[in-house]
Amino acid sequence: MSRDLRGYWDAEPAPCWPNGTRLAVSFVVNVEEGAELSIASGDERNEGRYEADDEVKGAPDPCMVSHFGYGPRRGYHRVVEALAAHDARASFSTCGRAAEATPWLIRDAVARGHEVSCHGWRWETHAGMTAEQEREIIARTHAAISRIAGTAPVGWHARSATSPQTRDLLKAHGGFCYDSNAYDDDMPYMDGDFVVLPYAFDTNDMRFSPGGGFVQPRDFSDYVIAGFDRLYAEGAQAARMLSIGLHTRLIGRPARIGALEAILAHITSHQDVWIAPRREIAACWAQHHGARA
Template sequence: MTDRRDFKGYFGAEPAPNWPNAARLAVSFVVNVEEGAELSIADGDERNENTYEIREEIVGHPDPCMETHFTYGTRQGYARIADAFDAYGVKATFSTCGRAAQRSPWLLQDAVSRGHEVSCHGWRWERQAEMVGEDEAAMIARTHSAIEQASGVAPVGWHTRSAPSVNTRDLLLAHGGFVYDSDVYDDDIPRMHDASHVILPYAFDTNDMRFSPGGGFVQHRDFSEYVIGAFDRLYAEGAKATRMMSIGLHLRLIGRPGRIAGLEDVLAHIASKSDAWIAPRFQIAAHWKAIQA
């Protein structure tokens, strides 16, 4: 049977460690910038977003409660996260929706000035599974252009909220300029799609999205203990095989005053390991591409 899905991956032939400076683990912090790209009737969208601190959707009317929840991320959360990174010399990837970039260009400019990467996260904060080819291609081009214009740097990475379409990766390649995407959740090791395009796995478990209702994280230590546990396991495995770790963050989630200590604890723990390589995703992708050549 020929299967369209690869269930085996690297099993039985995992690549040996090969990160820069003999690092045992590559660590990627990804900050999702979605504020202003969430669905909102007040912005002319078809409905209001219903995924935030409470489980509620206002139907047919503007929802200032939801909107101000998101806006907290730019007004307060960003500064806490950026300062925490600065304290430990960490460079991250700010995965940004095009409409969010258009509304808060100052934020991306500040992130770039601190040495962070800015990548693409769709135009609106929405999945792409139902998009048809021409519409999705236009959305990709619009997103890329908005982020380049806002940040001053052409983005080279892409990550879809939730499900991409079956055409997304081909459309990224057709657009040009993209070095990697993160639309997979099936491994702890990068891989090549073809000779030029890298696939960097992402993760929903080592992610502050689990502070959302029903996600399992409540106290800041819930986040830090889980993420540190995952780091320690991958760090140990990284002595014998290649390992990469993604830590997902959101301005409006980990940026809250009762949660930011969770990120600070994670940063302190990882910083204590001299042979952990913390890098933006474009650097990880470039290194992986180089060693596969």
């Protein structure tokens, strides 16, 4: 694996977002429900992390399955209504098996104008997979989401670590123009003619999970707003992008949804901000910076 620790060290790209806006904001709603590891679904083990670290080993876990069911049953409605109230379109990063388990949810997201991208087949890391395994997973996930969403996905983000060959396999598959399996910058960059849209685990509701540091809804909203304010200020001189990660089973809880509403209200109170799905951010970046590929 090669590493680039220099990045844009001495040549930061100037702002390039549409209509002179100074900051691109990407809301990512992760759709994993139905794709979490579960013996009841025929997997080798159960998912062990949700609101508590308590993996049931060797037997089906109806409790964990029920926790994940909260997202599509209840949390989804609160999240999409909050986004709609502020005319914000998101990227629904979706596991292939989750799309098959909740096709009505995926079609509703598309009808609302959101992007649906790929989040692997199951909700699992790709580290250690062979090229043959990954190639099959990429093709299967792309085909399922294309069929259910009615439009072909162009983005990819695997859970946590990829394998060293993941990006090359995405390029070879065709149809993908970006991935989000990087966490090393506050703006996109090019890998050849492929766009890398860095994601973020700090501005992410996953930190409501055990040990993540967020307890009260203001923990999340205050943190994200602080990140927004800093990037908004820097965006006057250089291109900047803010990623905000969401999960309907987490932020969609009644005690937490107010945090998302507060974040949206703060961001939309600034006129020169571009809230867009990741496929549009990737296309804009490639238009301005793809020539050096």
